[in-house]
Amino acid sequence: MIAQGKVRPAVAPVSEGRSEGVSLAVHDLSLRYGQGEWLFENVRFTVCPGQLVALAGPSGSGKTSLMRCLSGALAPTSGSVRYHLPDGRAVPPSGMGPRLGVVFQNLRLTGAATAIDNVCFARLGRQPFYRTLFGFSRDDREGAYAELCALGLCHMARAPISRLSGGERQRVAVARALFQEAKVILADEPVASLDRPNAERCLACLRQRCHRDGISVLVVLHDEDLIERFSDDVVRLQPRAELSTAV
Amino acid sequence: MTAEPPEREPVRPAPRRAGRPVPLPPDRWTHRLDLQSCATILFLIFVVTALPLLRGSGRSLDTWGNLVRFVSGFIPPDLSIWQTTLAALWETVQMAALATFFGVILSFLLSIAAARTLSPQWVVTPVRMLMNGIRTIPSLIWALIAVAVVGANPLAGVVGLTFYSIGYLGKFFSEAFEAVDLEAARGLRAIGAGRLQTFQYGLWPSARPIVWSYSLWMFEYNIRSASIVGYVGAGGLGLHLLRYQEFGQWDRFATVLLCIFAVVTSLDFLSSRLRGKMVSRAQGDV
Ligand SMILES: Nc1ncnc2c1ncn2[C@@H]1O[C@H](COP(=O)(O)OP(=O)(O)OP(=O)(O)O)[C@@H](O)[C@H]1O
Numbered sequence A: 001m002i003a004q005g006k007v008r009p010a011v012a013p014v015s016e017g018r019s020e021g022v023s024l025a026v027h028d029l030s031l032r033y034g035q036g037e038w039l040f041e042n043v044r045f046t047v048c049p050g051q052l053v054a055l056a057g058p059s060g061s062g063k064t065s066l067m068r069c070l071s072g073a074l075a076p077t078s079g080s081v082r083y084h085l086p087d088g089r090a091v092p093p094s095g096m097g098p099r100l101g102v103v104f105q106n107l108r109l110t111g112a113a114t115a116i117d118n119v120c121f122a123r124l125g126r127q128p129f130y131r132t133l134f135g136f137s138r139d140d141r142e143g144a145y146a147e148l149c150a151l152g153l154c155h156m157a158r159a160p161i162s163r164l165s166g167g168e169r170q171r172v173a174v175a176r177a178l179f180q181e182a183k184v185i186l187a188d189e190p191v192a193s194l195d196r197p198n199a200e201r202c203l204a205c206l207r208q209r210c211h212r213d214g215i216s217v218l219v220v221l222h223d224e225d226l227i228e229r230f231s232d233d234v235v236r237l238q239p240r241a242e243l244s245t246a247v
Numbered sequence B: 001m002t003a004e005p006p007e008r009e010p011v012r013p014a015p016r017r018a019g020r021p022v023p024l025p026p027d028r029w030t031h032r033l034d035l036q037s038c039a040t041i042l043f044l045i046f047v048v049t050a051l052p053l054l055r056g057s058g059r060s061l062d063t064w065g066n067l068v069r070f071v072s073g074f075i076p077p078d079l080s081i082w083q084t085t086l087a088a089l090w091e092t093v094q095m096a097a098l099a100t101f102f103g104v105i106l107s108f109l110l111s112i113a114a115a116r117t118l119s120p121q122w123v124v125t126p127v128r129m130l131m132n133g134i135r136t137i138p139s140l141i142w143a144l145i146a147v148a149v150v151g152a153n154p155l156a157g158v159v160g161l162t163f164y165s166i167g168y169l170g171k172f173f174s175e176a177f178e179a180v181d182l183e184a185a186r187g188l189r190a191i192g193a194g195r196l197q198t199f200q201y202g203l204w205p206s207a208r209p210i211v212w213s214y215s216l217w218m219f220e221y222n223i224r225s226a227s228i229v230g231y232v233g234a235g236g237l238g239l240h241l242l243r244y245q246e247f248g249q250w251d252r253f254a255t256v257l258l259c260i261f262a263v264v265t266s267l268d269f270l271s272s273r274l275r276g277k278m279v280s281r282a283q284g285d286v
């Protein structure tokens, strides 16, 4: 029902040098809403620091639901999600705090705030409220701007999110996740509404950051070509109709 | 192309095929008597029963003559009192500004407690009841209460108008907060932001234009109210109005009225332009 097939070995196996990486371990995760049919059963996989794993499956197969279990927004019906910290502890999603970066499928950006501010929001979890009460530091703003530029949004930095196109918003959401200095990034279809060159640029950014900083990255992707080119490993969720006939 | 196009079939009017068109069933009188028309009828009945009020005192008065005499007392306005009037006007605006300031701060806190999306129900209900209670009391009565408590001075006006403002702003602000979509805020929570940060950056940007615009409206409203609370001794222009009325100095009374008129009109003009800008910006943003 679930296949984790190696596309290629992790390009930069960072595990030796990076003691500060956080890996994600999913054990026998199963989920169904109420008494409905199982969305997925006994899913198990790991994402190591410096590894970009793709999560694939047709629409409605439960990718977003799985991501919600991983970010702690949804309690799985059974099984466990653990993040292994460098100090040897294994914590549930709630223990991750700002170390967990998320790109939501519905983005969840603040519409009335500017693009650069939305990227700065990534740093909220690392600062006490009185530091952010009167806005963000020069450093934060410059870092956020660089992040936006890397995704081709230099000229949009001061525009409010509500004036951006769908794809531009999506890139802001990715920039926010990248700017968070998270140890684990969960990205739900971060390139769904992007044209091919921009999708590639986005994924290249994610992948480069993943390898450079030893981040564990799980990305929901539909496009087989993109999966092939950018991911180190794939987790596939099977469509539910097939599931019921196969079992 | 070759076969008879089957699309033609449904075009034929259905009733004719059935022989005669189905007649529309007649409306029964109960159908027309919906809630709105019932309310209208009840209201009209009430108006009819209230008609005797229009008789006035019952004596035949020279209405037109009265009006002319009264208004001619206003003309020309006695502008010699401009210094005291302007000073009182200044005090009025100051009272309104202070009352708006305190009102905005207090209602901001209260409105968070009164927003269903931000606070638990057991907090929301009593706070809303409190604000509803505050709102039912007119500003002049609030000023009267304040005069009884802190004495007849401008402080009483500030206190009274502050309470009055809380009743309205609390309601408006909490509605503004409830109208904001919480998606963004939930997203910020998920990536580790604290509660206050989540409010400040996930919710406040969307609510801010509306909160500003209501605050401005309240300031404008408070200037109007502040010029009347003096009638019960709470400072400002009203005190002068009361004095000139008691001594029948209608030409001076007219000067004060002119003053109020000028301030309120210009403020109305300014703030409606400002609010229009804010709201249009908010609509572009959200
Ligand atoms: N809160 C919920 N309650 C009940 N059913 C739900 C809930 N959320 C999602 N579902 C159902 O679970 C199934 C999987 O939804 P999910 O959003 O995880 O799919 P997905 O794989 O992310 O699809 P897509 O590629 O279209 O985003 C869908 O059939 C959906 O109707």
Ligand SMILES: [Mg+2]
Pocket (backbone or CB within 6 Å): A063, A064, A065, A105, A188
């Ligand atoms: Mg999804």
